[in-house]
Amino acid sequence: MQEKKPVDVFWATIFRKRKPAEVSRNHFLKTIPFFEDLSAKQLKTLSVHLHERRYEEDEYLFEVNHPAAALFIVARGEVIVESSSVREGATELAIIKSGEFLGELALLDSSPRSASARATKPTHAYSLFRGDLVRLEKEHPEIASKIYRTLAWVIGERLKATNRQVGIIKRAA
């Protein structure tokens, strides 16, 4: 039987392995389009600013007309984005699954949410607050600039998709 090596507490502390949760969080973040341009070190810095939230089924992440303050990234579970009107009830706009994000416009200003987001399953999400992104701009501008660039790209893609849909509707009319 092989004898176990004695543990050197000092060196073990210095070269300690990162906690599994920390590793899995950073690994998960790397798979999110929003953060794919960030290096491992930058992701580690960013992850300090992410708030971890857990939602029960049917619990709202945010509601329509509430001031927007944060972007949400779904790590596990499912979220439905719905517009609600008194006359027609709730209309499903999109379903956000694990690895996808929502509420990204909150990173730009605090204008009211245009739709509500409700968890349809027990959901685990990360949230990036606008104030933290502003702080990152000052403390780690290279990280913030990459996030803003991705945000501009996402908004551009959404605009193209909207234009296509408007074109289709106009042709149909």
Added chain:
Amino acid sequence: MKDSSRRFRGILIYSVTGIIAISAIVFLIWSLRPMIMPVTIGILLAYLFRPLKTAFKYRWMPEAARATLIFSIITGSLLLSFNFIQENIPNEKENLELRVRLKYKFNEKFEKIMGLDQVTGKGNFFYDLVAKDINPLRIGVNKSLALTPEQSERFLAFRKGVEGFEPVADNYYQYYLVNINDNPQSLEQASTEPANTTKAVGATAQEQSMLLYLIGTLSVWLIMPIVFIFFLLDDGAIDQFFVKLVPNRYFELALTLQEEVDGAIGKYLRGISMECALVAISMVVCLYLVGISFKVSLIIGVLTGVATVIPFLGTAVGLIASIVYVLIAEDLNPLVPFVTIDNAAIAVILVNVFVHLLDNMLFQPIVLGGAVNLHPLVIIIGLLAGSMLFGAAGIVLAIPAIVILKVVSENTFRGLKDYRII
């Protein structure tokens, strides 16, 4: 049925945990109350120096080295400032000389203005008019400026020249004798005070207990730099801990509120400190130009700067201190023309008016422009209430507490309405 029982269990567990947590927090705060001051001052200093957090951010510099460098710079500059102020404040001998001179000059000016006759004790018309009201004031000032028997002993020792000090100048000794003659009781006490052994033993015991008290206090204050550096270099972990406790429904509201309160406290503290520093520097420079010695200008400037935290008090402190000083001044070395010992009082009044205008028209709009606007009355009442309830700690904590209350109350109701909670 299953749901309602789960809900009941949830409410029960949350309530019990909440009550235990609140009781534990109250117990801890009460037991550890000597630590409240150092911890709070550490946090407030971290707010003050927060702009330094982003300083020295180089790719090649490890985070630990950056933190050490920032901490060393802040500690070094604080120590240097304290050392500079300590070197420039009067020592024991200068302090005693100042009191003797102040008492003598005060009585001299009083007698001159009131036309008092030393022999008959009769004064001019003005004295007859106000004698009833002003005499108690004169007695009060004389009592507060009179040297105690121990101080008289020390003064006489300094007169002979001890502990490497130059002997007390003749004119100050003459003032001392005149002061003593004005107060025969203290002269008697000063000359007959025996230096017996019992007193010495008592003093030693008192010194020992003071030493123990100092060691105890210092060990509690050791927490301050630790709190300061952790709060200064915190990357959001402390905020995250508190935000985690907030229910999902209030999550975005809590984040927004926390950011607004955080920003407002930081801006106010940095703004008010900057304003105080600018007022102090302006006073020192202007008084020095008028001819007051650098040491005295520094004392009056620092006092005025500190008092500027309370609206109007800074101007009042600066005005009274500088006028009192020029009235007792032996000589002035003005760097500006037209200022003489006779018109120095007018010059220092003009200096105070100038610094007050500078503060109102330049410093306040620039350094306090974006910060929370507090009504002077609110600050005065807050400081009084703070000192009455919690003593010195109350004075230090009053203004940050008022800022937090104001920002939280202003934003909470707006936020609760925006988020359709109320």
